[in-house]
Amino acid sequence: MKTRAGAILSAIRLDRDADRSLSVQLYMGLRDLILSGGVKPGERLPASRTLGAELGISRTTVIDAVDRLVAEGLLESRVGAGTFVSDALAQHAPVAALRKPRAAPVSPPRLSATTDHALKAFARRDRLPHTPKAFVTALPALDAFPMTHWARLYARHWRRNRDMIMGYGEPFGLERLRRAIAAHLQASRGITCDPAQIFIVGGAQQAFSLIARTLLDPGDAVWFENPGAIGARNALIAQGARLVAVDVDRDGLVVADGLAKAPDMRLAFVTPSHQQPLGHVMSLARRLELLKAADAAGALIVEDDYDGDFHHGSQPQPTLKSIDTNGRVIYVGTFSKSLYPALRLGFLLAPDGLVETFRDVFTCALSGVPTAPQAIVAEFMDEGLFATHIRQMRRLYKERYEGLVHHAARLSGFLDVEPATSGFHALARLGAGVDEHALVEAARARDVVLVPLSRYCLEPIARTGVVLGYGAVADKQIAAGVDILAGLTQQAA
């Protein structure tokens, strides 16, 4: 059975102006024709000379394409007889031509029960913040980053011994970085730990996922602050956790509420140094209550210390981990706020009882995070640049916060910024009659970012508010943002 050159000629379009070589175009065209059943298993191809002549291309070009199809097994070369469409294809039901829209789309694959549920339960997230503008949250002062030092450390890095910087890295993260982090935690977060308890991850979000996977069975109860952190919430949902919305007041997580709702929790997720998003610091009494409740339930606590380095007061905020005497707390830190988000670097500090487990999981099932950013951050810390940067940012964020409060004074009664003691975002209460959603939308229309409090809520709460970031932009832009909001007040009035 011989294929008429015509079938091929009519199906294949060659474009001399295309980026792809004529040979690749012919290869792709023939491949599609074969797989779509346009030429049948066992049919013989016209001789390369004939095909070349009719397509107006050189014989060599044809041979290139045909050889590739022979290598792929779609064509077979039979000595002295020519080239044939592979008989093996007879098993393969012809399908609509590749790369053409399918008449009926293939039904989507069945998902895991956990993912199926998660897709419905996820809090919607857009792309995370990346453009400094008033009042974007979660974005540090990119304008104040010591880029010259950073670029210098990178330039030096590429001159290092290639074995150290190019092969697979240390499974738990670079030893040198883990030592630097342990020293930092000691000096500024009151945490005494062994670097062996520290595991480097690609940002706090990965830590939350790993913790959930390691500790939770689908349906296990997790106490979660309501309102609370959106990313962590989704990481837990993705692993099948049953999130229990626990009230938060000025003293932090209301432990009694958690005990009433789910005394059998396996995990509690908290932000004790700076409640996300309300901004309160968890009281000592509440911390002790939480540790006691975890002890009683045999549960663990995830302490997300996302911006604890940037306390505005004269003394650092305490960490829950520093008073965790029974190994209940997994502390999670990130460099997204202290350095920058695109670095994707964070760590978890495992209590003694979990170190072996994480060592096994990290060695057997993960392949680590990139070496370069780890080495650079370790160097940055060891050279003292990190401590200096933190100190400077602490001052800067305090200034920017005070600027925000100063400018926003004119919004009083409409939008009142609450006291903030840490980090670089603050909650603002809304005046009576100010609609959270309408305000956020009106501001967005004028390119001012406000995050509605309701977005952080696992379950609806009575109060309303908006979260304002003040870390990413200079005072002038903060003032301009307030101006725009003031314009909205007048409209609303």
Next chain:
Amino acid sequence: MKTRAGAILSAIRLDRDADRSLSVQLYMGLRDLILSGGVKPGERLPASRTLGAELGISRTTVIDAVDRLVAEGLLESRVGAGTFVSDALAQHAPVAALRKPRAAPVSPPRLSATTDHALKAFARRDRLPHTPKAFVTALPALDAFPMTHWARLYARHWRRNRDMIMGYGEPFGLERLRRAIAAHLQASRGITCDPAQIFIVGGAQQAFSLIARTLLDPGDAVWFENPGAIGARNALIAQGARLVAVDVDRDGLVVADGLAKAPDMRLAFVTPSHQQPLGHVMSLARRLELLKAADAAGALIVEDDYDGDFHHGSQPQPTLKSIDTNGRVIYVGTFSKSLYPALRLGFLLAPDGLVETFRDVFTCALSGVPTAPQAIVAEFMDEGLFATHIRQMRRLYKERYEGLVHHAARLSGFLDVEPATSGFHALARLGAGVDEHALVEAARARDVVLVPLSRYCLEPIARTGVVLGYGAVADKQIAAGVDILAGLTQQAA
């Protein structure tokens, strides 16, 4: 109730030669004393002047430490009355002093059922390869990497607009990189796809985890090549998959064996371009059989194309994805072999039916991979440096392979290197009576790396062998490695 200074003096050791400041030492000592119950809730601390005098340190140093403990809530300052151990601590059962070995270690936390099982089922992995030596596997030719270009691209990167390089990145990965990958797949792997189907991940291992989590419920059957890839195996086990060891022959995965063992598989994991570790290319007939079996079961196929760029023959190896007309194949690629492992960059190519699902998972539950390496690789590809590097490495690996075969000819009958057509490792058969384990250990003792075939086996197989990497070291080192093995032959003989 007043605390005797003596209790404090006897418990606290200050070391003037220590790295930590005296104030931090005192803070830590007091904190431990309070949390361990050495001083009781409600007790009054001696005046700072008294304490300073008795400890032989300045009053300011004492005040620093005390202020910090007040900020943390462990001490309370009462105006006109002095400083007291916080009453809130009364709820807190005193525990053995922090940082001292516990008499009875706290019992380890309960793990998830999946993790509990996984820790027993994991294939043991050591730290992944990082030092070039004969015959390390999975490590490309670090010595031939164009580091000058690389460092130049990085230096330029840090001068870019900060908003683009420092904020949170694009959730599915840098658009520019995804476009470059799509073009590369088209040109060299025969895959036509839309960049929207590509999701950037932190290495193939993360892709396997994500795929497993998205598609598999605990206990779901996964066809897995036996022998097969160790990392992928563990990633699947970590998500609770039930791995079904499917035979592999010269034509690749024996589909009939899979159908006999688990016709209800949810997923099949294969390495069609270069079976890991046997090195065979999956035949077209087998590919079509596999696609048909997946169609019938409603299952998906993971195609791990870990080193497909480095085919030794004149034509590229085909990909399974390129003939996947029904959207059954998730293609996974990595830059660990084509660039270097410490980069931790890979991607998955989702079939149409899964794109929306992955978009949701990536947006809601992940926070992406670092921006810098993505931008650098995109630039590297766009500038044509990637294609050049691949071409040069293809030649180099061919040379190194031929060198290995040449040198190893003298080992014939003891260790026979099998034909390799791709990548940079090859399987060697062992002569009758040569013990796989003993050989590997004897070689290791002489700093020569051989990976025993049995390590790749989910279930024991009849044949023995060792895997030799030849990509990471120069011909001289390959020759020296063979010399050492020749020495072992004589011992064995």
